[in-house]
Amino acid sequence: MKPIAIIGVGNSLMGDEGVGIHATKSLRKELKRDDCDIIDAGVPSMALLHMLEGRRLVFIIDCVDFGGSPGEMEIFHPEEVKQEENSEISLHATDLLTTLDVGKKIGMELPPIWIIGIQPDRIEQTMELSEEVEGALADLPELIENFISTGTESIVNH
Amino acid sequence: MSASNLNINLHYITRVEGHGNIVVDAKDGKLEKIQWQVPEAPRFFEAMVIGQKWDVVHHITSRICGICSIGHTLASVKATEAAMGIKVSEQTLDLRRLAIHAENLQSHVLHIGYLALPDLLGVGSVIPLASSHPEEVKTVVRLHRLANEMSDLVCGRTTHPQRLIPGGFAKLPTEDQLENLKKRLLTAGPDIVTVGKLVKALAPNLPSFTRETEYVGLTCDTEYALYDGDLASTDGGREPTKNYLSWTNEYLVPHSTAKYTKRKRESLMVGALARFNLNHKQLTNNAQALAKDLGLVAPCYNPYMNTVAQLVEVAHGFEDAIKIIDKLVKNGIKSELPDVKPRAGQGAGSVEVPRGILIHDYTYDSNGICTKANCIIPTNQNHANIQLDMEALVPQIMAKPQKEVELALEMLVRAYDPCISCSTHYLKVEFKK
Numbered sequence: 193m194k195p196i197a198i199i200g201v202g203n204s205l206m207g208d209e210g211v212g213i214h215a216t217k218s219l220r221k222e223l224k225r226d227d228c229d230i231i232d233a234g235v236p237s238m239a240l241l242h243m244l245e246g247r248r249l250v251f252i253i254d255c256v257d258f259g260g261s262p263g264e265m266e267i268f269h270p271e272e273v274k275q276e277e278n279s280e281i282s283l284h285a286t287d288l289l290t291t292l293d294v295g296k297k298i299g300m301e302l303p304p305i306w307i308i309g310i311q312p313d314r315i316e317q318t319m320e321l322s323e324e325v326e327g328a329l330a331d332l333p334e335l336i337e338n339f340i341s342t343g344t345e346s347i348v349n350h
Numbered sequence: 351m352s353a354s355n356l357n358i359n360l361h362y363i364t365r366v367e368g369h370g371n372i373v374v375d376a377k378d379g380k381l382e383k384i385q386w387q388v389p390e391a392p393r394f395f396e397a398m399v400i401g402q403k404w405d406v407v408h409h410i411t412s413r414i415c416g417i418c419s420i421g422h423t424l425a426s427v428k429a430t431e432a433a434m435g436i437k438v439s440e441q442t443l444d445l446r447r448l449a450i451h452a453e454n455l456q457s458h459v460l461h462i463g464y465l466a467l468p469d470l471l472g473v474g475s476v477i478p479l480a481s482s483h484p485e486e487v488k489t490v491v492r493l494h495r496l497a498n499e500m501s502d503l504v505c506g507r508t509t510h511p512q513r514l515i516p517g518g519f520a521k522l523p524t525e526d527q528l529e530n531l532k533k534r535l536l537t538a539g540p541d542i543v544t545v546g547k548l549v550k551a552l553a554p555n556l557p558s559f560t561r562e563t564e565y566v567g568l569t570c571d572t573e574y575a576l577y578d579g580d581l582a583s584t585d586g587g588r589e590p591t592k593n594y595l596s597w598t599n600e601y602l603v604p605h606s607t608a609k610y611t612k613r614k615r616e617s618l619m620v621g622a623l624a625r626f627n628l629n630h631k632q633l634t635n636n637a638q639a640l641a642k643d644l645g646l647v648a649p650c651y652n653p654y655m656n657t658v659a660q661l662v663e664v665a666h667g668f669e670d671a672i673k674i675i676d677k678l679v680k681n682g683i684k685s686e687l688p689d690v691k692p693r694a695g696q697g698a699g700s701v702e703v704p705r706g707i708l709i710h711d712y713t714y715d716s717n718g719i720c721t722k723a724n725c726i727i728p729t730n731q732n733h734a735n736i737q738l739d740m741e742a743l744v745p746q747i748m749a750k751p752q753k754e755v756e757l758a759l760e761m762l763v764r765a766y767d768p769c770i771s772c773s774t775h776y777l778k779v780e781f782k783k
Contacts, residue, residue, distance in 0.1 A: 235416075238464060238476070239508065242495040290477060297480035298488040 194229040195248035198336065201233045201240070201288060202255050208262075208312030208325045212253040215308075215329055222333035225340070240288060241295045247303040251336060252288060256309025263324030264311045265331070267339070269304075306339070308332070356381075356748060358756055370768060372759050374744060384744055386737045386763070388608040396723040404430050404516060404692050404718035411710060411725065412510050417460070418728075419510045420453035420501065421703030422710070424577070425725075428699025429710040430516045432592075434718075436690055441683070442518040444674050447577045449504045449514060450701060451667040451674075454576065455497035456508070457704035458622070458660040458667075461767045462545065463490030466657045469761045470552035489544045493664075496534055500671065503531055517688025525679050532675045538668045542640075542661075549661055550644055556658075557758055560651040561742045563735055564615045565624035566597065568702050574632040574666060575625070576702045584627055584649060585614045591700040594709050598726050610734045611726070617734035620706025621766065622659035623650060637666035653739055654765045660704070692718025705729055705767055729768045736766055 198219060204210030216232045223230070231243055244250055258266050270292045288307070295302055313322035321329075358374035371387040395414050399407045408426035412419045424446060431438065464476045467486075473479060480487050498508040503523050505511030513520045523531075568579030569588065581597050582588045589597070600609040612618060626633075630641065630648045641647070641662045646655055698711040706728030713722035739762055747755055 234509070238460075238491065238494065239498060241491050242498055294477060294480040294487065295491075298484040298491065300488070300491075 193246055194227050196225075196228045196250070196340065197231060197243055197247050198223075198228050198251045198253065199231045199233050199240070199243055200253045201236060203235055204319055205317060207314050207316050207318045207320065208310075208322055209255045209315045210319070211255045211310045211312070211321060211325050211329070214321055214326075215253040215310075215332055218329050219333055219336070223336060225337070228340075236291075238291055238294070240291045241300060244295065244302055244305070245300055249340070250303050250305045251308055251339075252305065253308045253310070253332075254288060255312045255315070256307070258309060258311060260311040261324070262311055262313030262322060263326075263328040265328055265335075266309045266311075267306055268309065270307060308336075356744075356752055356755060358752065358759070360756060360760065370763060372740070372756075372763065374740075374755070374759070376744075376748060379748075381744060381748070384737075384740050385605055386733065386740055388606040388733065392607055396725055399712070399720045399723045402720050404434070404690070404714055404720065407712065407720050407723075408514070408516070409510075409512075411723075414725065414727070416509055417457050418453065418703040418705070418708065420449050420505055420514070421701050421708050422725075423505075423511050423514045424450060424701045425699045425703075425708045425710040426712075427514055427516045428701065429697050429712045430699075430714070432697025432699055433695040433712050433714050434516070434690065434693050434697070435695065436517050436688075438518055438688075439684075439686055441678065441681070441686065443577070444678050445504055445519060445522070446514065448500070448671055448674050448678075449511065450576045450703075451671045452497055452501035452504055454702075454704050455664060455667045455671075456494065456501060457767075458664050459490060459493045459497055461704070462549070462657055462661055462664070463487070463494065465764055465767070467548070467552070469757070469764065470549075470555045483548075486544065486548050489541045493538060493541050493545070496538055499534065500531060503527055515688060517690045518686060519688075522683055522685065525683050528675045528679055528683070532672055532679075535668055535672050535675075542665050542668065546640055546644065546661060546665075549658060553644060553658065556652070556654040557743075557761065558652065559654065559739075559743050559746065559758075559762075561653070561739055562649075562651045563738070564613060564618040565627040565649075566613065566618045566620050566707065566731070567625040567628045568700060568707060569628055570632075574629050574670070578701070581700070581707070582628055583613065583618075584624075591698050591709060594698055594700065594711070594726065598709070598731065600726065600730070606733065608733055609730045611731045612734055617738045618731060619653065619735045620728050620731045621656055622663050622704070623653065623656040624706060625702060626650070626659040626662060633662065633666045634669040636669055637662050640665045653735070653762060656765045656767065660767070692716075696722075703728060706731055729766070732766050732768065736763060736768075 200212035200216035202210040202212040204213040216230050219230050275289050310328050313324050356374050356376040360372040373385040375383040399410050408423045411426045412423045414422050468475050501508045506513040565584040568575035569582035570579035580588045598611045600611050627649045644658050646658045694716040696713040700709045709726040711724040715721050
């Protein structure tokens with residue numbers, strides 16, 4: 193297990209919803225680091241917790257609606273966003289914030305986690321990303337490289 | 351709402367894999383309608399594989415299910431092997447047994463820990479349990495992770511295996527990797543005890559409802575049948591998989607997009623409880639002891655005990671997996687790549703997946719192109735039984751408040767651990783500042 197995990201989540205059958213999965217494919221080609229596990233996690237639900245312990249740093253790349261423009265990127269800690277309590281959800285609807293919250297509550301030793309959220313344009317049955325979201329992926333390797341090597345504050349943009 | 355009037359319309363009940371509805375109408379104490387509905391859109395996998403080559407069919411049918419993808423792959427490769435007369439080595443059989451254990455463990459731990467325990471503790475999901483029972487949830491996460499690691503090693507992935515192919519394995523685990531897995535599996539004992547104690551403490555919360563039905567599963571003279579065996583029933587009868595059509599007898603009902611099955615009675619049950627009722631004497635000693643401790647005695651006619659039977663199978667699976675690893679390491683892992691020459695033929699393959707018997711049946715032409723396919727999924731075999739259980743249960747409990755009736759029916763459906771389909775979702779956030 194490598195000290196840094198870059199985890200892509202989402203469903204690549206649903207257009208921009210699968211941007212995390214597309215990101216792992218491009219990062220495997222473009223990111224020149226040997227201290228990173230790049231993981232295509234699909235829709236992992238609680239299994240996301242299996243990928244975190246023992247790491248120094250974790251990035252999770254996901255399709256996130258934060259009210260931005262399509263393809264816009266936000267990098268944030270899970271604690272930075274409002275979370276609605278919803279105990280009636282099923283495993284299929286367990287979002288990653290809820291899963292991370294469960295990990296925290298059961299006392300798992302979680303590393304620093306950064307969510308790289310990419311604003312979608314379209315979520316529909318297609319395996320293609322929208323042009324704007326596809327374009328956002330081009331910046332990702334350099335962004336993560338800088339993030340790891342220079343620290344975080346300089347590139348967090350909110 | 352009073353007991354004599356029920357108007358239950360539970361759409362998309364939670365904590366099941368996919369979408370199912372429960373509808374109950376009663377007026378002035380008279381039941382007018384009880385229905386278990388499956389509204390999922392048909393998925394047409396049997397049509398998708400037609401025209402596909404023999405060496406990709408199992409990758410396609412694996413996608414029928416994200417929980418039982420190992421089982422679908424194994425049923426698929428077994429059907430292809432039966433159609434083409436392909437023999438596999440003892441090493442392949444042992445590794446496939448490990449693979450089926452891995453899947454059973456993944457799925458059972460997930461169902462017991464994340465989907466069923468919340469009912470027994472009176473909460474809506476595993477989320478509040480993280481606060482009220484952190485150690486137990488942590489134990490479940492640990493067991494689930496171990497099962498996923500086992501799958502990853504044997505199958506090349508935690509879901510949708512790549513290494514299981516017709517004729518054998520595309521890549522083999524090393525003896526060192528298997529030894530390391532064994533060391534990890536040996537740590538699972540205390541965790542199973544922890545979950546067992548919790549289930550035992552909560553078992554009195556399970557409804558005491560019973561309805562005898564026909565229990566169908568694979569059976570085998572030499573082991574607790576999961577990877578292989580003949581079709582068998584508690585009503586008698588034992589036949590090879592190739593005769594499956596006279597055991598499944600699929601039919602359609604107007605209110606469901608899923609097919610139903612039946613054999614000697616109006617319904618049958620498959621899954622952990624059916625396997626336990628048929629084959630409990632072949633469980634490992636520790637698993638039998640756990641069953642006794644949890645009050646699970648064959649024949650058990652209480653469908654709610656299916657979850658308890660799953661936990662017993664978890665104990666069996668970890669112990670049996672260690673025995674299989676010992677055998678594989680003792681014999682040494684031999685390098686062997688399958689050499690398949692496709693030929694025309696028809697064949698059926700079956701395995702026991704977490705929710706019951708899974709059967710795939712393919713016909714190939716002389717170029718190894720699939721010309722016909724049939725897949726019989728366990729949950730479809732259970733739909734009629736769920737319906738008849740509801741019809742028997744509701745008159746017994748309709749004097750209770752509607753919310754209690756709803757919960758009892760939801761718990762009944764969840765006890766079958768139905769696997770109906772998969773969906774999608776994305777994250778929507780609002781920043782605090």
